Amino acid sequence: MSPRLLWTDWTIALGFLREGRVQSLMITVGVAVGVAVIVFITALIQGLQANIIERTLGTQSHIRLLAPDEINRVLPAAPGTVQLLQEDKRAQRLRSINNWQQLLDTLDRLPQLRAVSPVVSGPAFARRGDAVVSVALTGIDLARYQRIIPLSRYLVDGRLRLGADEALIGSVLAEDLGLRVGMKLRLETGEQQSSVVNVAGIFQLGVRELDARYVYLGLKQAQPLLDLPGGVTVIDLTVAEIFAAERIAERVGRLTGLKAESWIQTNAQLMNALSAQSLSTNMIIVFVAISVAFGIASVLSVSVVQRTREIGILRATGATRPQILRVFLIQGALYGLFGAVPGCAAGYLLVWVFNTYGPGLFQVPIPAMLVVPALLLATLTGVLAAAVPARRAARLDPVVAIRYV
Structure with a gap:
């Protein structure tokens, strides 16, 4: 694909966005709210987990090495005899680790x-x-x-x-x-x-x-x-x-x-709680992403209907189906990207407000690495949400589309 053709696709997609300013603004705000929720909840859960781990592991080691348990030594039975054995576990005495x-x-x-x-x-x-x-x-x-x-x-x-x-x-x-x-x-x-x-x-x-x-x-x-x-x-x-x-x-x-015991083994309930927190965070992210995707898909579906005539004209003037497909996929990506930028800023603002005016039980870190995943997630969600409307737009017959009123 030539850069010139790709630039043309971007120009058309931006033109469609500018024509539907109200729709573009509304879906961008929706994406921003979703991204802000994802950033804030993720940072909050990470801060909570870090606080729990620090309080728990701040007073214990991560791994403890101990001498192996002492076991009973059973003498073999004499030849030609049957040995019936009832064994009790040996009591463990306080002893040193060898060497x-x-x-x-x-x-x-x-x-x-x-x-x-x-x-x-x-x-x-x-x-x-x-x-x-x-x-x-x-x-x-x-x-x-x-x-x-x-x-x-x-x-x-x-x-x-x-x-x-x-x-x-x-x-x-x-x-x-x-x-x-x-x-x-x-x-x-x-x-x-x-x-x-x-x-x-x-x-x-x-x-x-x-x-x-x-x-x-x-x-x-x-x-x-x-x-x-x-x-x-x-x-x-x-x-x-x-x-x-x-x-x-x-x-x-x-x-x-030696016998090695990790903090994960000795704090099984804590690990279950941390796993449950991580699972709940992932579920929130998935449901927010789904709601954002449905919003973008709805707006683009309406856009396809509103621009049926323009799509027909583009097809009649030489635009190919893959090109129309790319135009709407680019629109979806731009919706996600344009919403993610203010959404990340709003998420970090919420974290700052929580740290400054919150209950003060623990500090929520502000990880800069959250920005890139949030931008990628929102952009990818926009592309996937645009897939169905983009395919519908690409399959429009140019003659029928031009006659559409």
Whole structure:
């Protein structure tokens, strides 16, 4: 197709649009409203999902590596005998991951992982005077753990420091035991181990259960308290692509021989909620696109009827059926494109109004990448909506069309 012929098609299509200014304006406004709804709803759902994920994953790792479960070893039956076996699952004791230092070196080199942190954790009792509270004792390498959970962001009092005989405790635990920064706390484990620590800082993760139970110690201080000198019970990992955590966990599990649990596996209900939100967003986009398509198709159908005589004259003067088809397809594309531009602007304006004057529960990001898909979707919708009217216009007999009144 020559550029000159294509330019002619564009000129005719623009001429038709200018002749029906009122119709063109109305359908353009309709497309703009549809695109604005798509942009705003998409941005809103993305912002809501990002907020939920940040609140959920802000206090946990993306992947946890643990030692494989211990299983019972059954001795084979003696030759010529029948063995009847009733097996109970073996109770899992607190134990260390074998060769965890070497595993850290291997995991640090994997490009899919952003952070790797060894952790030793187990149950303990926190005692102050006559008050005793059950806590989750967690020994960490603070520099590494900060890349998993940024404790500095959640610190509400004291200093982020885990020196010898120092601990970080949750705000609810501090309130329950009447503790302040600088006061002492006794930690006792079931292995008859105990230690008196100074409260170096108080954090607030925003989850009451965690703020009421978590006590952070240095890794080397927590290991003997849990009767695991030199050992770790968990290796926490974070990944760049959080929704690929399940696939990466399977790969890391095969590589290390450890049991790998991703956040997707441990937060199945959250994933169901996110999937439902994404599905609802896609359904809204589809229904809005369908309504926009019907509007464009209706206007072009009326345009074909109104311009039957002009189409007949074009055919009589040498315009081919494919050329008439292209003229109306171009009209549909222009309706979509001209409506999408102000629609995108209106969508971003709605996002700004929500962020500025909304309830303030969370901020909706304004992703620039939404513009291109919105323009493409509106233009493609216009072309598809114009297909039937364009085909009808191309099939008009020129003699009959010229006689049309």
